[in-house]
Amino acid sequence: MVTTELAPYAKAGGLGDMVSSLAKALALRGHDVRIVCPLYGCVRREDSWTPHETSLVVHLGRREEGYCRRWEGALPGSDVRLYFLEHDGYYGRPEIYSGPWGAHSDNGERFTFLSRAALDLCYALDWMPDVVHAHDWPGGLVPVYLNTVEAHKPLGKAASVFTVHNMKHQGYFDSGILKFAGIPDAAFVPEGLECMGMVNFLKGGLYHATKLTTVSPTYAKEMQTPEFGHGLDPVVRFRAADLVGVLNGIDAEHWGPEVDEYIPAHYNTQDFRGKAVCKKVLQNRLGLAEDPHVIIFAAVARMDSQKGLDLLAEAIPRVMEHMHAQVVVLGMGEQDLEHWFLSLSYQYPGRVGVHIGYDSALAHLVEAGADVFVMPSRFEPCGLNQMYSMRYGTPPIVRATGGLLDTVQSYHEGEGHGTGFVFEEPSVDGLFYTMGWACATYYDRPKAFRQLQINGMKQDFSWRHSAQHYEDVYRWAMEDRSLKV
Numbered sequence: 001m002v003t004t005e006l007a008p009y010a011k012a013g014g015l016g017d018m019v020s021s022l023a024k025a026l027a028l029r030g031h032d033v034r035i036v037c038p039l040y041g042c043v044r045r046e047d048s049w050t051p052h053e054t055s056l057v058v059h060l061g062r063r064e065e066g067y068c069r070r071w072e073g074a075l076p077g078s079d080v081r082l083y084f085l086e087h088d089g090y091y092g093r094p095e096i097y098s099g100p101w102g103a104h105s106d107n108g109e110r111f112t113f114l115s116r117a118a119l120d121l122c123y124a125l126d127w128m129p130d131v132v133h134a135h136d137w138p139g140g141l142v143p144v145y146l147n148t149v150e151a152h153k154p155l156g157k158a159a160s161v162f163t164v165h166n167m168k169h170q171g172y173f174d175s176g177i178l179k180f181a182g183i184p185d186a187a188f189v190p191e192g193l194e195c196m197g198m199v200n201f202l203k204g205g206l207y208h209a210t211k212l213t214t215v216s217p218t219y220a221k222e223m224q225t226p227e228f229g230h231g232l233d234p235v236v237r238f239r240a241a242d243l244v245g246v247l248n249g250i251d252a253e254h255w256g257p258e259v260d261e262y263i264p265a266h267y268n269t270q271d272f273r274g275k276a277v278c279k280k281v282l283q284n285r286l287g288l289a290e291d292p293h294v295i296i297f298a299a300v301a302r303m304d305s306q307k308g309l310d311l312l313a314e315a316i317p318r319v320m321e322h323m324h325a326q327v328v329v330l331g332m333g334e335q336d337l338e339h340w341f342l343s344l345s346y347q348y349p350g351r352v353g354v355h356i357g358y359d360s361a362l363a364h365l366v367e368a369g370a371d372v373f374v375m376p377s378r379f380e381p382c383g384l385n386q387m388y389s390m391r392y393g394t395p396p397i398v399r400a401t402g403g404l405l406d407t408v409q410s411y412h413e414g415e416g417h418g419t420g421f422v423f424e425e426p427s428v429d430g431l432f433y434t435m436g437w438a439c440a441t442y443y444d445r446p447k448a449f450r451q452l453q454i455n456g457m458k459q460d461f462s463w464r465h466s467a468q469h470y471e472d473v474y475r476w477a478m479e480d481r482s483l484k485v
């Protein structure tokens, strides 16, 4: 697997969680899984990792041949081999994609280097994988390399699987990047990497991969439409016969109220006392009034228009006026949104608690200590947070889109069924009234609310089924590749 994120070492969102938990599930099923990831400045190195003595030669375009050092280790609690690429010029800075001044200007080179280095590493290890699995736009050149530069070399036999976690981010670069990459001009065509005169990495991956996956069945349909395709829906439709939506699972060893190492007390469906302890600690941590009875709505997310947090920000004054409620927000991203939430926390001290930044330990505490999780996403390829929140007995409010639709069953008042609160319209009203519905259930029908919590905690979000599904996709890709090569 070639990835730019890997939990627990380097995360910007759910991609890192998905890659490490899928890899672990596949290794448990007997596969030899190896992961290549950059060694960013933010990665905490384990004592057990070993640096390789000789540099890895990376075969880019003729004049730009590069080198990096590789560190080798294992994913904690598994046999999955990890290879971290050390290259200070490209990866020494702490952030994965963007710094204080926006996206890193050399992202094209940084992730081209990763893709090429991953393939060169296979030769250096004398290890030929059956399948190379690349993720999102930064991995888009991997299938292109396999079909072009590698076509008549040993690695050209490997099938490629390309997983789209998000159609919005596509990786657009000037065509000069192909010279740097050492990819022939013949690949710079509309049925390949070219897009409005630029190179589009995501498009290259979509055209060249042997098989395509995305992270939920509903998003697999949505990404074929103009509304969700971000301009590439015709390409997805063209490859629709090779695309499957496989729902992500979650890593039950790290995310669950019985096992979580970050939370102050554990709990389960029989005994919720630990959840009350988590709530108290969360209230203290974020400067909220300590009150065991008030409902806490919480959001943890990248501050990106995808997540619909602007709807939450706009709804907060109305929530404060009409509901006995507290709100917790953990996130970072768009500055306007960060400032908006901070100003709300000053406006409603003790009732709105905001933490701007990336803090994994706090993310776990929020899942456990809040009462209702809020995810008003405009689109959501899968979404892990709603699954985490259900595991922690924190029913989510979600908008009916993508993986949210595939994982949350809306509460049915009459029958007591459901695991969360689903709303359709991505509007402030839509969110506000659904928060009102959750509030009324919490205060007026506490037994129904408890049932909702238990229903969510009992859901099976493990990788068991989905890892099998990926195996099928890999086999399908290998058969297809061997017919063509």
Ligand code: ADP
Pocket (backbone or CB within 6 Å): 012, 013, 014, 015, 017, 300, 301, 302, 330, 331, 332, 357, 358, 359, 360, 363, 382, 383, 384, 385, 386
């Ligand atoms: P996405 O990948 O689109 O960001 P997901 O719901 O799939 O959305 O995954 C988000 C992941 O990132 C979760 O593990 C969540 O806890 C984590 N996360 C997002 N923002 C933060 C933050 N500010 N601090 C800590 N963890 C965060």
Ligand code: GLC
Pocket (backbone or CB within 6 Å): 013, 014, 015, 018, 165, 166, 215, 248, 380, 381, 382, 383, 384, 403
């Ligand atoms: C992306 C998507 C998110 C998904 C995650 C992991 O970042 O936005 O919905 O859960 O990838 O697949």
